[in-house]
Amino acid sequence: QVQLVESGGGSAQAGGSLRLSCAASGLTVSSSAMGWFRQSPGKEREFVGYLSRFGYSTWYSDSVRGRFTISRDNAKNTVYLQMNSLKPEDTAVYYCAARLSVSTVRAEDYPYWGQGTQVTVSS
Numbered sequence: 001q002v003q004l005v006e007s008g009g010g011s012a013q014a015g016g017s018l019r020l021s022c023a024a025s026g027l028t029v030s031s032s033a034m035g036w037f038r039q040s041p042g043k044e045r046e047f048v049g050y051l052s053r054f055g056y057s058t059w060y061s062d063s064v065r066g067r068f069t070i071s072r073d074n075a076k077n078t079v080y081l082q083m084n085s086l087k088p089e090d091t092a093v094y095y096c097a098a099r100l101s102v103s104t105v106r107a108e109d110y111p112y113w114g115q116g117t118q119v120t121v122s123s
Helices: none
Strands: 003-007 010-013 018-025 033-039 046-051 058-060 068-073 078-083 092-099 117-122
Touching: 003 092, 018 033, 018 092, 018 117, 033 068, 046 068, 046 078, 058 068, 078 092
Parallel strands: 010 117
Antiparallel strands: 003 018, 018 078, 033 046, 033 092, 046 058, 068 078, 092 117
């Protein structure tokens, strides 16, 4: 049984930083494509970035590239989303997702999801 548990959300001022964690069980993050998505009220779930299987590559949306970084701790079976230079438009519920195949930016391609964690950025 696969379980993904996000943590680390909260409030921050514009220009600040937060680090989200996604602790996995039932799968190995090092051999899974791990994606991060976000959703704001009234909007569709939006791709943020992914870490490919075996950690060969990362890819980010234009809106976060250069500010957000995805990393992984194999010993803890956990993936992180470091968010710097936060903007009010980054306010959303953030989700991690996993798939046992190649990386993709499409939410519908990921079968495993966490419960989400709220990030609120104030100006």
